Amino acid sequence: MNKTTKITIIADDRERQSQVIGFLSDMPDISVQISRLATGDYLADNRLIFERKTLNDFAISIIDGRLFKQISRLANSRYKPVLILEGTGRDLSENGIRREAMQGALISISLIYGIPVLRAMNPHESARLINYATLQIRAIAGGGLSNRGGYHPKTKSKRQLFILQGLPGIGPKKAKNLLDRFGSVEKIISASIEELQLIDGIGKNIAEKIKWAVHEEKAAYGFNDDFDI
Amino acid sequence: MNKTTKITIIADDRERQSQVIGFLSDMPDISVQISRLATGDYLADNRLIFERKTLNDFAISIIDGRLFKQISRLANSRYKPVLILEGTGRDLSENGIRREAMQGALISISLIYGIPVLRAMNPHESARLINYATLQIRAIAGGGLSNRGGYHPKTKSKRQLFILQGLPGIGPKKAKNLLDRFGSVEKIISASIEELQLIDGIGKNIAEKIKWAVHEEKAAYGFNDDFDI
DNA sequence: TGTTTTCGATCTTGA
């Protein structure tokens, strides 16, 4: 599956002038696209959403109150959010915000909202963090999007059995029986109700449900309650 | 955990020589006790467990492999864990660990294990972070979703469900079924094995485990490595 | 009805 697929990163177009994009593009296994994101600045692997803020931006957004709106949106995103704080202590000597205020905000973000906070010294390091974090998440959570748990068995026959178990009324036993008799997922899908009933343990009831599930109906799609950004 | 405004902090005795304890004791609304903790360095309000590490300790424990054992124990603690990293960049110029290795570890800790990481410049700031964090958590306690871990729901029925989920084999669904049928925690606790089995999803096995758990036996409690006082 | 299988819920573990 995704063993050595490139990491796809979508960068928000408002980050276009940031150096981070340049550094990301220079990395060998990353492909960067630019587009408008509803929330966050970088969407990696369709899984992690990074919000990058310089220390100054951070301080300012505390003052003007923008911060917690953004954080709250991040926290409710369907992607796993990460905040990258960029800059060193020196960078915020100018604006008058107190260190305590920043720390208070950081406590809220990481403890209350549960959003991980990473620190970078400069745009180059931000890019590196995005890269590492994505790789680590990938290493754990297998390949691509999580359709059914995100996990897919690797051998073909396991995979076939796995697919079949998604059918209504079919568990490991009947999946095996089906596969033994029909030989392939494709043949099973296109089998008639009568043919299906030849299998041990499959009666009219289950056979009908399978055909029902497999026979695509337009109306079934169109709305799903998985909310978008 | 009532209206007592004082925060109670239990400090691990191995932190005894650390300045943090002194700073905590100097804070007006904090009372510090010293004792041996199974995990972590500071237990605040019976709710948050802080692991404090200087940057050097952190670097060293990456190298010698201790780090992830500790982190894993922290993550499985019944309290909400927080890692405090103490020190400035200068402090780790000496040991040869590479910045990338530290960042990789931080990514794992905060992203994978979900443990918030806070930064302090010195022991005084560590103490302040412990204080602030505890106050903030207190302010919202009961609001957020939570696994059992010191956040106690406020309404009676929530609290009852919460208690029931501590029983073996009982999760949210069965907790609700039990409460619907018996009406009170007390009745459930004193119900017979046969009565318990009347509930959907509870068979002989779980019923027996519940009675076993509820029927106190002196011998069962020799040592509890989760929490010592 | 009895037997087998699926399925939902919980727990455990590991990263």
Next chain:
DNA sequence: TCAAGATCGAAAACA
């Protein structure tokens, strides 16, 4: 924190 796998009990489905 989070996801995968194992386990147990209930209930569906078949015969």
